[in-house]
Amino acid sequence: MGMIEDRLSTLGIQLPPAPAPAANYVPAVRSGNLVVIAGQVCFGADGKLADRYKGKLGAGVSDEAGKEAARLCALNVIAQLKAITGDLDAVVRCVRLGGFINAAPDFTPLPVIMNGASDLMVEIFGDAGRHARSTVGVAVLPFDCAVEVEGMFEVR
Amino acid sequence: MGMIEDRLSTLGIQLPPAPAPAANYVPAVRSGNLVVIAGQVCFGADGKLADRYKGKLGAGVSDEAGKEAARLCALNVIAQLKAITGDLDAVVRCVRLGGFINAAPDFTPLPVIMNGASDLMVEIFGDAGRHARSTVGVAVLPFDCAVEVEGMFEVR
Amino acid sequence: MGMIEDRLSTLGIQLPPAPAPAANYVPAVRSGNLVVIAGQVCFGADGKLADRYKGKLGAGVSDEAGKEAARLCALNVIAQLKAITGDLDAVVRCVRLGGFINAAPDFTPLPVIMNGASDLMVEIFGDAGRHARSTVGVAVLPFDCAVEVEGMFEVR
Numbered sequence: 001m002g003m004i005e006d007r008l009s010t011l012g013i014q015l016p017p018a019p020a021p022a023a024n025y026v027p028a029v030r031s032g033n034l035v036v037i038a039g040q041v042c043f044g045a046d047g048k049l050a051d052r053y054k055g056k057l058g059a060g061v062s063d064e065a066g067k068e069a070a071r072l073c074a075l076n077v078i079a080q081l082k083a084i085t086g087d088l089d090a091v092v093r094c095v096r097l098g099g100f101i102n103a104a105p106d107f108t109p110l111p112v113i114m115n116g117a118s119d120l121m122v123e124i125f126g127d128a129g130r131h132a133r134s135t136v137g138v139a140v141l142p143f144d145c146a147v148e149v150e151g152m153f154e155v156r
Numbered sequence: 157m158g159m160i161e162d163r164l165s166t167l168g169i170q171l172p173p174a175p176a177p178a179a180n181y182v183p184a185v186r187s188g189n190l191v192v193i194a195g196q197v198c199f200g201a202d203g204k205l206a207d208r209y210k211g212k213l214g215a216g217v218s219d220e221a222g223k224e225a226a227r228l229c230a231l232n233v234i235a236q237l238k239a240i241t242g243d244l245d246a247v248v249r250c251v252r253l254g255g256f257i258n259a260a261p262d263f264t265p266l267p268v269i270m271n272g273a274s275d276l277m278v279e280i281f282g283d284a285g286r287h288a289r290s291t292v293g294v295a296v297l298p299f300d301c302a303v304e305v306e307g308m309f310e311v312r
Numbered sequence: 313m314g315m316i317e318d319r320l321s322t323l324g325i326q327l328p329p330a331p332a333p334a335a336n337y338v339p340a341v342r343s344g345n346l347v348v349i350a351g352q353v354c355f356g357a358d359g360k361l362a363d364r365y366k367g368k369l370g371a372g373v374s375d376e377a378g379k380e381a382a383r384l385c386a387l388n389v390i391a392q393l394k395a396i397t398g399d400l401d402a403v404v405r406c407v408r409l410g411g412f413i414n415a416a417p418d419f420t421p422l423p424v425i426m427n428g429a430s431d432l433m434v435e436i437f438g439d440a441g442r443h444a445r446s447t448v449g450v451a452v453l454p455f456d457c458a459v460e461v462e463g464m465f466e467v468r
Contacts, residue, residue, distance in 0.1 A: 023267040024274040025289040029251045031310040032189065033344065036252045039290030056261070095341045096348045100292045105368070108456045111335040118336040133337040134351030134462040136412045137452035140293035144264045150290040154343040179423040180430040181445040185407045187466040188345065192408045195446030212417070256448045296449035300420045306446040 004088035016045035058107025070116030073149035103137030172201035196232035214263025226272030229305035259293030370419025382428030385461035415449030
């Protein structure tokens with residue numbers, strides 16, 4: 001068992017099946033040592049969007065649910081990363097996460113929500129999980145998901 | 157004539173002139189084997205924004221028009237790609253498209269709109285056109301365009 | 313003194329201290345010859361958000377203030393770039409800037425605002441500062457900042 005798989009097991013984290021794309025694209029592309037992961041939404045391991053993670057932060061979705069939603073997105077990012085690399089130990093670095101929060105126009109604590117994704121990355125990959133990040137509040141997301149997260153990774 | 161030019165011809169697709177940037181930046185930058193294309197809006201081959209592609213999805217712009225707008229953006233992305241590479245056969249892979257949809261806060265079928273761009277990429281480049289993708293609904297876009305698409309490509 | 317430091321001095325531009333991230337991530341990551349800079353907001357050199365740069369374009373923040381805010385974001389991007397490279401002369405090219413404007417849904421002159429960032433990049437780096445760029449109007453930004461700018465650079 002790989003080192004990262006081992007850490008996942010220690011943390012009690014089970015990766016969901018890598019979600020299929022919602023349309024005519026692929027979930028991940030490798031170019032040289034970079035892997036780009038398509039925007040992942042907060043579907044659960046059952047491939048469904050829980051009511052709790054549907055809607056806007058600041059207008060129905062609680063901060064706690066938003067943070068959980070961001071963590072779910074990050075889990076899906078890692079599931080895609082595993083699917084394309086075949087082995088999470090091949091990950092050299094999480095280079096960047098982009099966080100899109102479905103938010104009311106006056107909901108400003110966006111970084112706290114996105115920490116749900118960032119914290120998971122560091123829990124699992126340690127220092128290699130520390131990434132550059134952009135977080136913005138958008139008008140709406142596919143399926144009215146509360147959060148969408150995209151990623152860029154360096155792999156060996 | 158190159159293979160991709162040949163396919164464009166077979167498909168009856170004529171690339172527009174590569175649009176000039178709206179401000180103090182360049183439409184494309186190459187770094188190593190990566191080419192980054194600036195966000196392209198849905199201007200037509202005449203360099204103008206048709207009324208049909210102006211405004212928000214879910215608030216005036218129809219789904220059909222939105223999909224056409226996304227396709228126009230992708231055409232402009234490819235026109236920029238041709239301008240910087242000189243030869244579309246140099247394209248190894250469409251790595252990523254970012255799709256920004258000018259949308260009302262309750263317009264959730266964003267992936268369907270963005271398919272206008274993704275489908276064109278696959279029509280033209282085949283498997284090399286399959287890309288990672290992030291689609292979000294934004295509050296507003298330059299010139300009130302319905303769609304903006306940015307790209308990252310691997311070239312040889 | 314390096315060439316770029318020299319130009320900064322000639323222009324009378326003093327880089328702010330590189331802002332600390334707002335949460336559990338890092339401000340910049342290098343992967344090969346690419347450096348990705350996390351989204352930087354329009355905090356001043358004192359690490360604070362001036363009232364003038366707080367809120368939405370088209371709903372309280374003036375165009376002039378928006379442009380200044382974009383310039384501040386770009387200054388912070390360059391401060392992060394200096395912190396990670398140690399020497400701005402190592403910058404080969406500004407590959408891409410992503411500009412997120414906190415905007416009312418009917419505020420369309422977004423490119424003019426983002427020029428505050430792009431112009432600074434070209435002032436400082438000359439032709440190497442000419443970048444691909446995507447500019448979008450978002451629903452809200454962290455701390456209700458008027459502008460957020462992220463960057464990708466090629467370095468030697």
